[in-house]
Amino acid sequence: MKSVLIVLLFLLFNCGKKQTEKKTLNQSVSISKDDMPIRETKQKIDILKILLDEEIGNEKPEKVDYENYSVSFRNNGDSYSVSFLKIASEDLNKDGIEDYIIERNSEGMLGGNANTNSEISYIIMGKDDHIQDKHRILTYAPFSYNILDNIAYKNGVLKAxxxxxxxxxxxxxxxxxxxxxxxxxxxxxxxxxxYLSNCELAKWKNKKVLKNASESFRTIDMHNYTEVLNEKFNAEDFECTVELSGCDNLDLIVEGNFITSDLSQKNIDSKRKQFLNFLFQNTSLAEDFKIVQSYYLSNPVSEELVTKGKLSFNIFTNKEKGKINFRLVLNKDNNQNQAENWEITTRKK
Structure with a gap:
């Protein structure tokens, strides 16, 4: 009897041990992910699909090919197709988020069709798969200034x-x-x-026109590959936008919008003076804007081009319900050999 009890106890012990080992093994499999050191395994986003969906927007495409990242549109009989190709993917701005260089091609029915064009985009990503910035370089359009080919990317440099x-x-x-x-x-x-090595405007570090800009964005001119600065200033009833570009010569477009119900000529003249005074007092180009301001204070205002020394400028006025708009176009000619796009592209001296 005693021997039988010993055998039974032995069997119960071994059985319990096997069940405990089995349970422990199962637990180790189920919790292994939590116990192991955490590594970032976030799946890469499909940037080409994002761009394809962005291209489609609210349109109704004729055909969408997500495998080859292309879409075609009927476009009221003037059909065209758009495709995307990834040139490179790397962290361009060193913020730990992968960025992309993408080629976009659009083909219309005829080679000279307006829908036939191509461009390269540097796409800078932000958090949560959000496109933060886009910088575009036109590679072809029917009447573009230049056509880019022999495009290759290596070691951080895009050659063309x-x-x-x-x-x-x-x-x-x-x-x-x-x-x-x-x-x-x-x-x-x-x-x-x-541009960095041969253009005078590249020597202007930390470019800024508006002293108190609420928004500022730099990009590249898609035709002559100079730097473009866009700025905006907002007040309660006034908004000012600035676009600056050029290589040796400074090209500037400034717009001022006044919210007002008074569209009389007297108020237009008053707002124009206010606009020019704002540019003189609130920008880094006060010396140039002073010349513009002085001219329009002492001469009849028209849209004719005015030349004063190296400066040439004209101002345009537009009024619509609830708003008066002024558009000042100014050029500072420091290099007469850069009067045309190809001369700017090749940094002609």
């Missing part, structure tokens, strides 16, 4: 060859000029490297 567009430059094909370009992402913007 720019050739004058034969449709824009009415010269024999054998006389069309070409130039090698190289683009880099640096300090929050895309630069063509000869």
């Amino acid at each position: 060859t720019a050739t004058q567009n034969y449709r824009t430059y009415s010269i024999p094909e054998e006389e069309l000029e070409s130039a090698d370009l190289s683009f880099i992402y640096k300090d929050g913007n895309v630069y063509e490297e000869t």
Whole structure:
């Protein structure tokens, strides 16, 4: 009897041990993910799908191909298709989030169709798969200034060859000029490297026109690859926007919008003076704007181009219900050899 009890106790012990081992093993499998050190395994986003969906928007496409990232539209009989290709994906601005360089191609029914064009976009990503910035370089359009080909990306540099567009430059094909370009992402913007080395405006560090801008954004000119600065100032009944670009010559477009119900000529003249005085007092180009202000205070206002020394400018006025708009276009000519897009592209001296 005693021996039987010993055997029973032995069997119960072993059985319990096996069940405990089995339970422990199962627990180790189920909790292994929580016990292991956490590693970032976030799946990469499909940026081409995001751009394709953005292209489609609220339109009703004829066909969508998510495998090859293309879409076609009927467009009221003037059909065209758009496709996307990834050139590179890397952390361009060193914030720990992957960014992208993308080629977009649009093909219309005819080679000269307005829907036939292509461009390269530097897409800077923010948090939560949000597109933070886009910097666009036009590679082809029917009447673009330049056509870019031989495009290649390596070691952080995008290389391309720019050739004058034969449709824009009415010269024999054998006389069309070409130039090698190289683009880099640096300090929050895309630069063509000869802009940094050969353009006077590149020496203007921390470009700023408005002293108290509420918004500011820098990008690249898609035609001549200079830096473009966009700024905005907002007040209760006044808004001012600035666009500055150029290589050696300064090109500036400033718009002022006044919210007002008084559209009389007297009030228009008053608001124009207020606009010009704002530019003189609240910008880094006070010396240039003082010349503009002085001219319009002592001369009849028209839309005719005015030249004063290196400055040329004109001001346009528009009124509509509840708003008066002024648009000042100003150029500072420091290099007469950069009067045309190709001369700016090649940084001609």
